[in-house]
Amino acid sequence: MNPVIASITFRAMLSKRRILLLFLLPALLLMLSIGLRASGHADLDNATMLLTQFGLGALLPLLALLAGTGVIGPEIDDGQIMYIMTKPIARPVISTTKYVVSVVLVVAFGVVPMFVAGVIMTGMTAGLATGFALGALVAGVAYCALFLAIAVLSRFAVTIGLIYALVWENLIARYAPGAKTLSIRQWGISVADMVTNATAVKADVASSTAVPLLIVVTVAGVAYAGWKLRTLSVTGTD
Amino acid sequence: MSELVLRDVSRWYGNVVAVNGVSMTIGPGVTGLLGPNGAGKSTLIHMMGGFLAPSSGQVTVDGQRIWKNPSVYRQIGLVPERETAYDFLTGRQFVRAMAKLHRLPNPEAAAERALAMVEMVAPADRIIGNYSKGMKQRVKMASALVHDPPVLLLDEPFNGMDPRQRLHLMDLIRKMAAEGRTVLFSSHILEEVERLAHHIEVVIAGRHAASGDFRAIRRLMTDRPHMFVVRSSDDRRLAAALIADPSTRGVELTSGGLEVEAVDFRRFSLVLPQVARQADIRLWEVAPADESLESVFSYLVAS
Numbered sequence: 001m002n003p004v005i006a007s008i009t010f011r012a013m014l015s016k017r018r019i020l021l022l023f024l025l026p027a028l029l030l031m032l033s034i035g036l037r038a039s040g041h042a043d044l045d046n047a048t049m050l051l052t053q054f055g056l057g058a059l060l061p062l063l064a065l066l067a068g069t070g071v072i073g074p075e076i077d078d079g080q081i082m083y084i085m086t087k088p089i090a091r092p093v094i095s096t097t098k099y100v101v102s103v104v105l106v107v108a109f110g111v112v113p114m115f116v117a118g119v120i121m122t123g124m125t126a127g128l129a130t131g132f133a134l135g136a137l138v139a140g141v142a143y144c145a146l147f148l149a150i151a152v153l154s155r156f157a158v159t160i161g162l163i164y165a166l167v168w169e170n171l172i173a174r175y176a177p178g179a180k181t182l183s184i185r186q187w188g189i190s191v192a193d194m195v196t197n198a199t200a201v202k203a204d205v206a207s208s209t210a211v212p213l214l215i216v217v218t219v220a221g222v223a224y225a226g227w228k229l230r231t232l233s234v235t236g237t238d
Numbered sequence: 239m240s241e242l243v244l245r246d247v248s249r250w251y252g253n254v255v256a257v258n259g260v261s262m263t264i265g266p267g268v269t270g271l272l273g274p275n276g277a278g279k280s281t282l283i284h285m286m287g288g289f290l291a292p293s294s295g296q297v298t299v300d301g302q303r304i305w306k307n308p309s310v311y312r313q314i315g316l317v318p319e320r321e322t323a324y325d326f327l328t329g330r331q332f333v334r335a336m337a338k339l340h341r342l343p344n345p346e347a348a349a350e351r352a353l354a355m356v357e358m359v360a361p362a363d364r365i366i367g368n369y370s371k372g373m374k375q376r377v378k379m380a381s382a383l384v385h386d387p388p389v390l391l392l393d394e395p396f397n398g399m400d401p402r403q404r405l406h407l408m409d410l411i412r413k414m415a416a417e418g419r420t421v422l423f424s425s426h427i428l429e430e431v432e433r434l435a436h437h438i439e440v441v442i443a444g445r446h447a448a449s450g451d452f453r454a455i456r457r458l459m460t461d462r463p464h465m466f467v468v469r470s471s472d473d474r475r476l477a478a479a480l481i482a483d484p485s486t487r488g489v490e491l492t493s494g495g496l497e498v499e500a501v502d503f504r505r506f507s508l509v510l511p512q513v514a515r516q517a518d519i520r521l522w523e524v525a526p527a528d529e530s531l532e533s534v535f536s537y538l539v540a541s
Contacts, residue, residue: 004338008324015326079320083381086316087339088309230306234289
């Protein structure tokens with residue numbers, strides 16, 4: 001972890017237009033939860049549906065995609081990464097710092113709003129808010145590692161990430177039960193299910209599978225990004 | 239005093255060879271890396287900067303391998319060609335951040351020293367995004383100099399600069415070299431290299447075509463046969479007069495005028511108007527037919 005790289009990365013992330021998107025999605029979640037609460041529909045079932053479908057299904061992967069690829073992808077594309085890489089700093093330190101920044105952003109703009117939305121809708125009943133916050137945290141940690149690795153690997157990281165989050169997790173996993181086993185979203189739900197007593201939360205992947213897979217994806221993603229950055233070639237203009 | 243050594247370095251991308259068996263030693267002073275666009279200059283500089291692995295061969299600085307060895311960056315300062323440099327930071331913040339990344343004992347003082355060296359202290363609190371091209375280039379230079387490296391690599395540093403900025407940067411590069419640094423810059427413009435570097439390395443189509451004192455290579459370039467197209471009031475008579483002089487090796491009469499092959503450029507440029515005047519021939523047009531850099535380079539390769 002390098003504080004200078006972290007601060008430059010934070011500033012880069014928060015200085016662009018993408019900051020709007022970072023605010024927009026959690027704001028939408030909070031407004032929906034306030035709406036449910038105000039209209040008297042904020043029961044455990046509806047809260048679970050909102051937090052699963054919108055929170056874990058859309059908000060979290062999109063934020064993690066934005067953060068995980070955004071902390072490093074554009075810098076590699078425009079060659080700015082050269083300024084950091086021409087320093088006597090081990091390359092895995094660079095990628096790990098970038099990873100930590102992406103996780104902090106996902107926690108601030110994804111995990112905390114999900115917890116707050118849960119509390120707005122159901123208070124602390126059945127540990128629903130805590131469960132989803134924890135589920136979102138572990139899923140966010142894994143998503144960021146995966147998207148960071150893809151960003152170091154390919155220029156088309158955002159497209160690949162979108163295909164994974166939208167097509168694989170939302171479409172294929174819905175109709176092909178086997179695909180659910182390889183869905184970070186389902187692993188998050190599984191962790192949420194471990195914490196909450198709410199019966200509306202139903203995990204399709206057992207926690208004995210989900211937890212090891214979360215750890216493997218996170219460790220492998222961060223390790224791969226560090227390894228790949230060591231041999232990253234910045235190609236010239238000729 | 240540092241030395242950058244390339245030993246039989248090649249780099250290929252799939253079937254495309256970008257750099258082919260290049261060996262060179264770059265010592266203190268200014269060295270110009272000259273070659274037409276696409277010759278492999280950037281590929282070479284990227285290998286010297288540790289951003290690209292040589293497919294074969296070795297690139298070292300003072301005996302240390304550069305690829306996969308971040309500790310060599312204590313000795314190397316690199317100014318990349320691309321313009322983007324954290325546009326949201328001010329010049330001062332950027333150079334300070336680079337000083338901190340080098341873990342210098344007093345990053346603030348080092349940053350001020352580097353900014354002063356490139357005369358960027360006054361605008362240092364403006365954000366880089368609002369700088370002109372020349373200012374960006376200078377602040378990039380400050381970031382590369384902040385740790386006082388003995389080796390400085392500059393990739394096409396004059397691209398997009400106006401003449402005043404160019405002169406300023408040339409002065410700066412001379413100053414760096416006078417301090418005993420090893421400075422290498424790439425360029426595809428002969429005049430830039432001529433004004434700045436005594437020693438040049440010429441790369442053409444990925445191959446190392448020439449190396450050495452600029453004046454010697456320039457002489458080779460001017461002494462090569464030059465082709466001229468000459469139109470006059472009496473081409474046939476002019477052709478006869480020109481071929482009689484030893485500065486001319488061949489003359490061809492074409493519908494568009496005379497095509498003259500001159501073997502002694504200086505003498506030919508003196509003789510042509512004299513001959514024309516003596517024979518009472520008016521010259522309508524004298525134009526070089528092969529002055530492109532590529533033709534100069536291809537002549538160098540052939541010789």
